Amino acid sequence: xxxxxxIIGSGPAGLTAAIYAARAGLEPLMVEGMERGGQLMxxxxxxxxxxxxxxxxxxxxxxxxxxQAERFGTRIISSNVTDVDLSERPFTVRVGSDEYRAETxxxxxxxxxxxxxxxxxxxxxxxxxxxxxxxxxxxxxxxxLVVVGGGDSAMEEALFLTKFAxxxxxxxxxxxFRASTIMAExxxxxxxxxxxxxxxxxxxxxxxxxxxxxxxxxxxDATTPFSTDGVFVAIGHTPNTKVFSGxxxxxxxxxxxxxxxTTRTSVPGVYxxxxxxxxxxxxxxxxxxxxxxxxxxxxxxLDHMG
Amino acid sequence: MGSNTITVTDGDFQTAIAxxxxxxxxxxxxxxGPCKIMDAPLDELAGDYSGKLTVAKLNVxxxxxxxxxxxxxxxxxxxxFQNGEERRRLVGARSKGQLQAELAEFLNQ
Numbered sequence: 034x035x036x037x038x039x040i041i042g043s044g045p046a047g048l049t050a051a052i053y054a055a056r057a058g059l060e061p062l063m064v065e066g067m068e069r070g071g072q073l074m075x076x077x078x079x080x081x082x083x084x085x086x087x088x089x090x091x092x093x094x095x096x097x098x099x100x101q102a103e104r105f106g107t108r109i110i111s112s113n114v115t116d117v118d119l120s121e122r123p124f125t126v127r128v129g130s131d132e133y134r135a136e137t138x139x140x141x142x143x144x145x146x147x148x149x150x151x152x153x154x155x156x157x158x159x160x161x162x163x164x165x166x167x168x169x170x171x172x173x174x175x176x177x178l179v180v181v182g183g184g185d186s187a188m189e190e191a192l193f194l195t196k197f198a199x200x201x202x203x204x205x206x207x208x209x210f211r212a213s214t215i216m217a218e219x220x221x222x223x224x225x226x227x228x229x230x231x232x233x234x235x236x237x238x239x240x241x242x243x244x245x246x247x248x249x250x251x252x253x254d255a256t257t258p259f260s261t262d263g264v265f266v267a268i269g270h271t272p273n274t275k276v277f278s279g280x281x282x283x284x285x286x287x288x289x290x291x292x293x294x295t296t297r298t299s300v301p302g303v304y305x306x307x308x309x310x311x312x313x314x315x316x317x318x319x320x321x322x323x324x325x326x327x328x329x330x331x332x333x334x335l336d337h338m339g
Numbered sequence: 340m341g342s343n344t345i346t347v348t349d350g351d352f353q354t355a356i357a358x359x360x361x362x363x364x365x366x367x368x369x370x371x372g373p374c375k376i377m378d379a380p381l382d383e384l385a386g387d388y389s390g391k392l393t394v395a396k397l398n399v400x401x402x403x404x405x406x407x408x409x410x411x412x413x414x415x416x417x418x419x420f421q422n423g424e425e426r427r428r429l430v431g432a433r434s435k436g437q438l439q440a441e442l443a444e445f446l447n448q
Contacts (some may be wrong), residue, residue: 067436074434092376106361111436130370158415159430168371171399172412263412 035123036062038331039135042273044071045317046307047141048098049324050331054139055105062135063102063109064128070095071242072142072308073317082317113292119280119300136338137331138300140277140289141324142279144270144308144315149181153237154264154301161243161263170197172325173263179204180245181234182267186218190267195225202227202261204234206251229259237264272309281305288312297328304330343385347395349402355395358421360447362393366416367399369439373432374415380435381417387393392419419445 038054040047054061054312073079076091085094101231103109110128118125133236134332148154154162163169165179170193177292178198181190184206194201203220220226229248236247236257246261263316272288274281282290282299287304289298296304304327347364356362365381377413384445385394399406399414409418409425418431419427429441439446 065441067434069434069436074432076372078372090376092379159416159428160410161412163413165373165413165431168373168415169413171368171370172406242412299429 034241035134035136036133037127037335038062038125038137039064039141040131040139040141040330041117041126042066042071042141042270042307042309043069043099043109044073044095044141044143044307044320045098046143046309046324046327047071047104047139048163049321050139050141050306050328051102051107051324053106053325054331055107057169057328059079059328059332061107061152061328061337062133062289063107064114065109065127066113066142067111069111070099072145072329078322079317091270098321099320101305116276117280119277122302125301137304137334139296139327139331140281140303140305140322141307141320142273142309144272144322145270147266147268148201149234149266149268151234153239154266157237157239157243157264159235160241161282162237162266163263164194164266166265169192169263169265171329173197173207173287176197176262177236177259177260178202178263178265179259179261180265180267181205182269183207183212184257184267184269185209185212185216187267188212188220190265191220191226192216192223195223198263200225202259204229204232204246206231206233207318234264268310270312270315272312274309274317286312294329296323302334336337342388343382344394344396347397347402349404352397352402352405353423354395357423358408359422360391360393361419361421361426362395363417363442364397366393366399366406366411366414366418368398368414370416370420376432377417379413379440380433383435384438384442392442392445409422419441421445 037059038061040063073091078088080088115127126133181314237250238245289310306323306327417429
């Protein structure tokens with residue numbers, strides 16, 4: 034049996050696509066993945082999603098959208114996609130040993146917070162390596178900390194950490210911040226914050242807990258050991274596109290390329306919606322909007338195919 | 340806080356983890372957003388696997404010595420203890436499904 038629409042991913046983009054596809058009678062099959070609900074499942078108060086004047090918890094919002102998708106007959110599989118074959122139609126989507134054929138595929142696998150990927154980082158996660166200043170700043174009272182990154186979120190982390198730490202050093206690979214001027218200025222003028230420009234962290238050092246990092250100057254390649262009690266990583270997100278690489282056109286950072294104004298990818302019949310294809314807006318509501326577009330694009334494609 | 344979990348403190352911590360039944364201790368605090376997200380999945384886990392896994396909550400603000408003794412430097416941190424020994428440590432928020440997968444050896448005994 035060939036499915037009309039298979040949706041991969043279950044954040045706001047995937048679930049909105051499911052609502053529209055189901056209401057159009059396309060009986061969508063959703064492979065929701067192990068991280069059901071996506072990034073909103075680890076977001077507390079969502080205060081900018083229309084329709085919730087008092088805000089809503091991320092997991093509650095996702096539960097409601099999921100119910101709405103199920104109400105119209107979306108079938109949901111709670112596993113990760115193992116691999117896909119998009120080289121011919123019907124497309125093939127594999128989930129472990131199960132194989133599904135699909136006339137159209139909507140990809141909404143989202144993005145994940147990025148880690149440095151350097152030696153020592155994974156081993157010391159939770160022992161001085163963190164990606165959440167509001168969670169973990171408390172554990173570093175009167176300690177010295179490193180924040181890696183140059184965007185708004187890195188600035189927010191650094192400023193927040195000054196409430197606890199005696200000194201915060203921001204390490205950034207360029208010679209200026211990408212962050213908004215107001216945030217960058219607050220960091221540059223803060224008496225507790227130093228900045229190391231043109232540098233990256235090559236290694237996190239520590240036996241049991243973090244005791245330092247190895248910094249590398251990207252211009253000279255010179256490395257320097259740097260003492261610190263903690264490393265906060267704020268270097269953005271990476272799209273979840275590993276299983277699609279080589280089958281769809283991706284940009285240099287791994288995001289799925291779509292035809293402007295549509296959700297059409299380089300393969301006719303395959304659509305992309307949400308953070309997996311959007312590195313500009315990255316909002317729950319824009320992802321939901323793209324999910325709607327993808328379902329309508331898929332519906333139109335199926336109509337034309339007869 | 341859910342009805343299926345118990346609360347532990349610095350005072351009764353050692354007693355709580357001494358059991359042969361695995362005890363998952365969730366280190367949390369009021370000001371930690373991702374910790375709040377763990378309330379529901381942990382409560383459900385405690386309900387679903389009652390008798391196989393005890394789920395206990397430890398507030399790090401109020402119980403600094405346990406936090407220090409186990410070098411907890413990030414929350415949420417969830418540590419599974421059995422017979423007083425640390426058996427597994429999970430750092431960071433995750434879904435109920437992920438918890439079930441990562442704790443399978445304790446849940447499916």
